[in-house]
Amino acid sequence: MKEIKYQDIVDTVAKLCIDANCLIGDDIINAFKNGLKIEESPTGKEILQQLIDNAEIAKKEMIPACQDTGTAVVFLEVGSDIRVIGGELFDAINAGVAKGYKEGYLRKSIVADPLRRKNTGDNTPAVIHTEIVPGDKLKITVAPKGGGSENMSEVKMLTPAAGWEGIKKFVVDRVMRSKANPCPPILVGVGIGGNFEKVAYLAKKALLREVGSVHPDPFYAEKEKELLEEINKTGIGPQGFGGRVTALAVFIETYPCHIASMPTAVNINCHAARHKSSVL
């Protein structure tokens, strides 16, 4: 049984919160650069260049790339052979979020109650997803998620007869209705299968993939390509001003499901697709 110190988890989470918000991934920056090559709209090209410059400023000065530093979404892969000493695991995660958002000058965007809406002041609590895995490691991924793009996401309980065409229609329609609101160019996480609550998780988890990575199953790799092409025909373009580059990537995650069901979820992410991981 490996022992992991409470304080090490706090410090790791704090650093991941800051790094995720200030350091836009190379995969995203490369996608902006590729976008510049294919974008036909002059305004669209200007936007993509501004986003490249913005990421550079954020990195150089260690300031958040976007003022909406999001809900702190934390994915944990907990090895079955670890034990946290000096405190509880979830307490450590939340203490790390509070520390990171304070020390990194990140915006505190969480209210304690959805209707009474008083800000918690430290961006806690985090939304934590936990998987138990074999081994003696703790993998922590922090993926801050902005409100504007999250508001454009949706779950639909499609049935098997809808087929791939039904899924495609739902995903493209969801993007069309979102227009400029989620700050395109976007990343589109698509969950298919599982059940009502599982499918939303799949769509969110899909967004952790690197832009440019290919789905391991050639069948879904082809589907992702098809969806991306279709979305980039909508003409929404960077920031919704019109253009070719509406989405940088589409990622699909699937899970077995009931004979009567084909749940589908779309989780839209703005271009500031932020996630950083660390293994303890």
Place this chain on the structure above:
Amino acid sequence: MKKITTPLTDDIVKDLKAGDSVLITGIIYTGRDSAHKRLVDAINANQELPVDLKGQIIYYVGPAPAKPGYPIGPAGPTTSERMDPYTPTLLKYGMKGMIGKGNRTPEVIEALKKYTGVYFAAVGGAAALIAKRIKKCETVAYDDLGPEAIMKLTVEDFPVVVVNDCYGNDLYEEGMKKYRKI
């Protein structure tokens, strides 16, 4: 690229067309949901406003905290539609421009025509870059609203794009139609 200086006049607004890239220099004011409600309540009650918004631009923004030595933290636009119910009243009062992101209601687009106003979008997510163009920031009204208080920003070459001009044009609609292939 057009360059304009605030406050805005009818002539400046009339020269702006949907799709124009514009650099703004001068003073702009911040305002979000709660500040809008208070401003409109004051106008409806014939009370004097804490800031004179005639000819001015309101920027929909909730910045991140400023690091020591910075005038303001990263400050990109927030979604404009939440301010739509208040906008026609403010345009009638004399406000000339707004900066945000996302579509406006037909009522707002109509009010821009009627009162000669303009709606700009700033690049959502380019908050670090945008903050570089903000040179000074001071709270001027509704201090008690915290991050939603009205702040006076001194900006230089603040980059925006005209979405809705005073002629009823809409870049979001026209831009998308131009590049749509389905």
